[in-house]
Amino acid sequence: MKPNSWIVNGVMAVAIIVLFVLHFNSNSTPIKSSAMAAGGVKVAYFEIDSIQNSYNFFKDVKAALQAKDLENAKQLTGLKNAFAIKYQELQKNGQYLSQAEIGARQQELAQLEKNYTNREQQLAAEMQEESFKRLQEVKQKIEAFLVSYNKNKEFAYIFSSNPDLMYYKDTAYDITADIVKGLNAEYKPKN
DSSP states (O other): OOOOHHHHHHHHHHHHHHHHHHHHHHHOOOOOHHHHHHHOOOEEEEEHHHHHHHOHHHHHHHHHHHHHHHHHHHHHHHHHHHHHHHHHHHHHHGGGSOHHHHHHHHHHHHHHHHHHHHHHHHHHHHHHHHHHHHHHHHHHHHHHHHHHHTTTTOOSEEEEEOTTTOSOOOGGGBOHHHHHHHHHHHOOOOO
8 A cells, every 4th residue: 555645735735725824714804905905904914835945843844744654654554464364374275175164264255355445544544634733733832933933013904815816915924934933943843
């Protein structure tokens, strides 16, 4: 069985995008055009893909999830190999076995296949849960940083840019570099 790292990467990317979209859509109120004209509301954005590529904590989370995915793939490969060995033994020695022995070996193969399927589902569920939990940690760290970052910047809104949601952005309001620098300064890896 091939490692499912593309699943982990896909789940992580989708989860981060969904978390930011849900967070900013559920907590925001519509901006009235008169408020913008009269008050000059300050809005900023950051590039989420730059955070994913440059934030050390996120990279550590991603590496840990990939390592877990690789370990899961090794477990599944072991189960699959055990099945293949038993199957090959049955094919090789089947002509010398009685019907009862062949039936017993086929039941054993069916049980090995069932064990494999159950373990695969269990590992996938555990991986999904772990990914969600770890991505929530990343989201919470980014949100906490943005609160402290914005104390003297006074932005009314800070958005994460998502190509599906943003149609235009003025790069003058891109604060990605500041966020990456600040997040990495706060993050102290556990070694």
